[in-house]
Amino acid sequence: MRFLPHTEDDIREMLGAxxxxxxxxxxxxxxxxxxxxxxxxxxxxxSEQELLLHLSALSGSTAHSGSFISFLGAGxxxxxxxxxxxxxxxxxxxxxxxxxxQPEVSQGVLQAIFEYQTLVCQLLEMDVAxxxxxxxxxxxxxxxxxxxxxxxxxxxxLSRALHPEYxxxxxxxxxxxxxxxxxxxxxxxxxxxxxxxxxxxxxxxCVVIQDPNFFGLIENLGxxxxxxxxxxTLFIVAVAEPISLGLLRPPGxxxxxxxxxxxxxxxxxxxxxxxGLGLFATRDAHVRQMPGRIVGQTVDKDGKRAFCLTLxxxxxxxxxxxxxxxxxxxxxxxxxxxxxYLSLMGRQGLRRLSEIILDRTELLKKKLxxxxxxxxxxxxxxxNEIVVRMKRSPEKLVSALLKKKIIAGLPLRRYYPExxxxxxxxxxxxxxxxxxxxxxxxxx
Amino acid sequence: MDEPLxxxxxxxxxxxxxxxxEKLRTKxxxxxxxxxxxxxxxxFPEASEPDxxxxxxxxxxxxxxxDTGFYPLGSCTMKYNPKINEEAxxxxxxxxxxxxxxxxxxxxxxxxxxxxxxxxxxxxxLDAVSLQPAAGAQGEFTGMKxxxxxxxxxxxxxxxxxxxxxxxxxxxxxxxLCGYQVIQVKTTEKGVLAPDxxxxxxxxxxxxxxxxxxxxxxxxxxxxxEVAEVVHSKGGLVYCDGANMNxxxxxxxxxxxxxxxxxxxxxxxxxxxxxxxxxxxxxxxVKKHLRRFLPVPLVVKKxxxxxxxxKLPDSIGKVKAFYGNFGVMVRxxxxxxxxxxxxxxxxxxCAVLNARYLRERLIPYFDLPYDSPCLHECVFxxxxxxxxxxxxxxxxxxxxxxxxxxxxxxxxLVVQGALMIEPTETExxxxxxxxxxxxxxxxxxxxxxxxxIHSAPHKTKVSRVDEVKAARELILRWTPKAQDHKxxx
Numbered sequence: 017m018r019f020l021p022h023t024e025d026d027i028r029e030m031l032g033a034x035x036x037x038x039x040x041x042x043x044x045x046x047x048x049x050x051x052x053x054x055x056x057x058x059x060x061x062x063s064e065q066e067l068l069l070h071l072s073a074l075s076g077s078t079a080h081s082g083s084f085i086s087f088l089g090a091g092x093x094x095x096x097x098x099x100x101x102x103x104x105x106x107x108x109x110x111x112x113x114x115x116x117x118q119p120e121v122s123q124g125v126l127q128a129i130f131e132y133q134t135l136v137c138q139l140l141e142m143d144v145a146x147x148x149x150x151x152x153x154x155x156x157x158x159x160x161x162x163x164x165x166x167x168x169x170x171x172x173x174l175s176r177a178l179h180p181e182y183x184x185x186x187x188x189x190x191x192x193x194x195x196x197x198x199x200x201x202x203x204x205x206x207x208x209x210x211x212x213x214x215x216x217x218x219x220x221x222c223v224v225i226q227d228p229n230f231f232g233l234i235e236n237l238g239x240x241x242x243x244x245x246x247x248x249t250l251f252i253v254a255v256a257e258p259i260s261l262g263l264l265r266p267p268g269x270x271x272x273x274x275x276x277x278x279x280x281x282x283x284x285x286x287x288x289x290x291x292g293l294g295l296f297a298t299r300d301a302h303v304r305q306m307p308g309r310i311v312g313q314t315v316d317k318d319g320k321r322a323f324c325l326t327l328x329x330x331x332x333x334x335x336x337x338x339x340x341x342x343x344x345x346x347x348x349x350x351x352x353x354x355x356x357y358l359s360l361m362g363r364q365g366l367r368r369l370s371e372i373i374l375d376r377t378e379l380l381k382k383k384l385x386x387x388x389x390x391x392x393x394x395x396x397x398x399x400n401e402i403v404v405r406m407k408r409s410p411e412k413l414v415s416a417l418l419k420k421k422i423i424a425g426l427p428l429r430r431y432y433p434e435x436x437x438x439x440x441x442x443x444x445x446x447x448x449x450x451x452x453x454x455x456x457x458x459x460x
Numbered sequence: 461m462d463e464p465l466x467x468x469x470x471x472x473x474x475x476x477x478x479x480x481x482e483k484l485r486t487k488x489x490x491x492x493x494x495x496x497x498x499x500x501x502x503x504f505p506e507a508s509e510p511d512x513x514x515x516x517x518x519x520x521x522x523x524x525x526x527d528t529g530f531y532p533l534g535s536c537t538m539k540y541n542p543k544i545n546e547e548a549x550x551x552x553x554x555x556x557x558x559x560x561x562x563x564x565x566x567x568x569x570x571x572x573x574x575x576x577x578x579x580x581x582x583x584x585x586l587d588a589v590s591l592q593p594a595a596g597a598q599g600e601f602t603g604m605k606x607x608x609x610x611x612x613x614x615x616x617x618x619x620x621x622x623x624x625x626x627x628x629x630x631x632x633x634x635x636x637l638c639g640y641q642v643i644q645v646k647t648t649e650k651g652v653l654a655p656d657x658x659x660x661x662x663x664x665x666x667x668x669x670x671x672x673x674x675x676x677x678x679x680x681x682x683x684x685x686e687v688a689e690v691v692h693s694k695g696g697l698v699y700c701d702g703a704n705m706n707x708x709x710x711x712x713x714x715x716x717x718x719x720x721x722x723x724x725x726x727x728x729x730x731x732x733x734x735x736x737x738x739x740x741x742x743x744x745x746v747k748k749h750l751r752r753f754l755p756v757p758l759v760v761k762k763x764x765x766x767x768x769x770x771k772l773p774d775s776i777g778k779v780k781a782f783y784g785n786f787g788v789m790v791r792x793x794x795x796x797x798x799x800x801x802x803x804x805x806x807x808x809x810c811a812v813l814n815a816r817y818l819r820e821r822l823i824p825y826f827d828l829p830y831d832s833p834c835l836h837e838c839v840f841x842x843x844x845x846x847x848x849x850x851x852x853x854x855x856x857x858x859x860x861x862x863x864x865x866x867x868x869x870x871x872x873l874v875v876q877g878a879l880m881i882e883p884t885e886t887e888x889x890x891x892x893x894x895x896x897x898x899x900x901x902x903x904x905x906x907x908x909x910x911x912x913i914h915s916a917p918h919k920t921k922v923s924r925v926d927e928v929k930a931a932r933e934l935i936l937r938w939t940p941k942a943q944d945h946k947x948x949x
């Protein structure tokens with residue numbers, strides 16, 4: 017077995033040194049009725065070549081954005097990833113290292129994460145960010161719990177246009193700890209600010225709004241902020257597609273108190289839904305309530321700039337049950353990849369990319385409008401996703417288009433019964449004008 | 461030889477991106493109100509691709525990974541990360557598939573998840589598995605949520621959980637997140653849980669016991685079956701933190717010891733890389749009667765088809781969007797298939813042999829607080845060296861000068877000045893001997909030349925980092941003005 021260096025001679029020598037006769041002697045103190053007498057029932061081991069063959073067969077029988085034209089989004093977005101991102105993140109000094117608890121031998125990871133934290137703050141226009149959480153959904157849940165700790169209020173109000181899986185995760189995390197309420201939606205698919213105004217009161221810790229929302233619509237964060245802060249509640253914004261921030265005014269500039277998001281679109285492949293990257297940022301005033309690891313800048317004994325993990329008194333390894341969260345391992349390498357991606361895209365690139373995506377979405381809209389039998393329930397501006405209403409069953413439509421190697425979008429019935437005749441179609445820069453034409457041709 | 465921050469390398473007008481040059485038809489201000497548009501991303505870097513690549517490459521050179529050298533962090537299981545796993549995760553069907561694509565197009569990936577679930581159930585001796593938790597701590601949270609749901613369904617969630625004093629900090633933190641009070645149970649002078657200590661604490665108001673086996677002292681909880689019976693007799697459930705499963709694969713199974721819920725750490729036992737702090741994966745395995753509470757969707761097989769089953773009315777819901785860290789699952793799946801049952805057992809045997817060997821060779825030089833036979837890790841203290849004013853922290857820093865990453869320090873809390881060493885099975889005898897020599901040299905230095913240890917490390921990129929200053933004067937990001945954005949206490 018090529019991963020195990022021990023020869024029979026090594027084993028004999030070492031057993032001799034510890035005074036054991038055989039390897040099973042090492043376990044003789046385990047009560048015999050607890051020891052497994054028979055081998056584990058697992059498949060026979062495969063050689064490297066056989067393994068790759070087997071995995072290639074599994075991969076081969078799975079569709080992907082290279083073999084199908086895909087218009088799926090809904091919280092997971094397939095963008096082009098520059099080659100340099102893989103090249104850097106596969107360096108084993110990054111890949112095979114542990115959490116940087118020993119700063120003197122981990123300055124590489126620490127500085128990279130410090131840069132990541134800065135990039136997140138700049139992108140979201142917030143004061144301070146952590147070193148990552150698991151994904152956008154669990155980051156949103158932790159933000160709600162954080163708001164509960166800060167305000168000491170028992171309720172959280174979620175927009176019904178917040179990603180359904182984010183709402184589900186928030187409910188799971190908050191069960192038994194905080195009460196969850198949902199705002200209504202306007203006929204136009206936006207968070208109903210009137211219902212928001214009615215529901216947000218002195219018992220509400222926070223309001224969570226996604227922007228652009230699950231239907232791709234750009235929310236009115238300015239108006240929302242006024243209502244939310246008037247009730248003394250914290251304003252939490254969730255950004256499921258952070259590429260939108262190349263073009264859209266960031267949540268921080270609207271006065272958000274906590275901003276969370278999904279960093280997967282920033283240089284990470286869809287990977288069947290994971291790993292993701294939980295973006296998490298807040299204001300200076302709340303830093304001590306923020307969960308997760310944080311890298312800080314300091315100096316070494318000789319006065320040289322150095323980086324280390326800091327404010328550990330919030331974390332589980334110090335505070336245990338009094339910690340702000342139980343999180344330990346987070347998404348270090350994914351954050352590193354996003355830092356590399358954002359450094360490559362930079363100030364101009366992210367803007368240009370989001371303009372391209374907006375352009376493609378507008379092209380799709382224009383072409384869809386010409387197709388009989390399709391209508392648009394929502395008319396507010398969108399960035400990269402649109403909801404389309406149809407006479408046929410969206411599920412049957414999606415199924416039919418698979419034969420043309422097109423995945424047309426996500427039928428909304430599973431999440432919004434009132435939209436059971438609707439499809440959510442998403443666009444990234446990987447959807448060329450030819451792809452869009454192919455979709456529209458197939459829809460006619 | 462320093463590397464500035466990427467923002468300090470930035471120069472206005474430099475480009476590191478490549479995008480289609482096509483003329484766009486849409487002007488943003490024509491479709492989006494001006495007030496919702498962004499003017500600029502202030503402070504974002506502008507660098508060429510060579511700048512960026514050189515920047516991060518230089519940073520990587522000041523970082524130590526398992527591929528660089530011995531990384532004996534206790535309870536972290538820093539074993540070799542097979543390179544074939546990286547190639548596997550990059551296969552297009554795995555990397556570029558979307559979680560919401562129709563199931564008929566995703567049979568390969570769903571099958572992988574189904575089979576991995578089965579492997580883990582078999583290795584742990586339990587019945588049903590959720591792959592959804594993104595890390596060990598989230599696995600603990602999920603498992604404790606399942607336990608709470610079980611009690612809620614019976615009409616009383618109960619209010620407390622028993623946790624031994626040797627537990628990893630995530631255990632009480634996860635319990636607290638589920639709304640449980642933590643009652644600490646002391647381990648004996650032999651370093652394990654005693655049935656009567658658990659008996660005294662176990663009441664009708666205790667939802668269960670969270671333990672780790674082997675525990676964080678590297679010792680097998682020899683009374684686990686009796687302890688489990690005590691907990692079950694009062695209607696409680698037993699949660700096992702599976703972080704230390706590397707000691708037991710093919711040797712013993714928590715499910716056979718009375719454990720009801722177990723989480724695995726794929727990034728420990730199953731060789732997936734730690735990545736500088738993740739991504740991990742913390743699947744949870746449960747006994748049959750708890751399957752109904754697991755997060756949705758469950759991965760099932762219906763005839764010859766693999767599917768995602770959302771029909772679980774008693775489910776605790778979801779802990780993460782989509783299905784879990786699939787990219788990490790691919791690597792663990794590949795590892796298990798590479799090793800097979802005999803390989804996994806041999807891995808555990810060699811992991812324990814390595815730890816036992818280290819322990820034996822270091823006993824003459826370092827204080828060993830618990831003398832029971834250790835499994836995959838051993839814990840020493842700095843009692844012998846403290847007499848000369850040398851602490852565990854000092855020795856950890858001095859080890860860096862010898863080219864090693866230090867072991868885990870100051871954990872578990874039951875040992876003052878703990879030094880927790882877990883070699884793993886992928887280290888050769890020669891590496892262990894080099895490490896032993898370094899430790900012996902440091903023990904000698906502690907007697908004869910303590911100053912060189914106090915002032916360590918000397919040979920690293922930076923000298924000892926002022927962590928106190930970092931917490932007192934918080935600089936948590938770069939800003940353009942004098943590159944300081946200080947939050948002073």
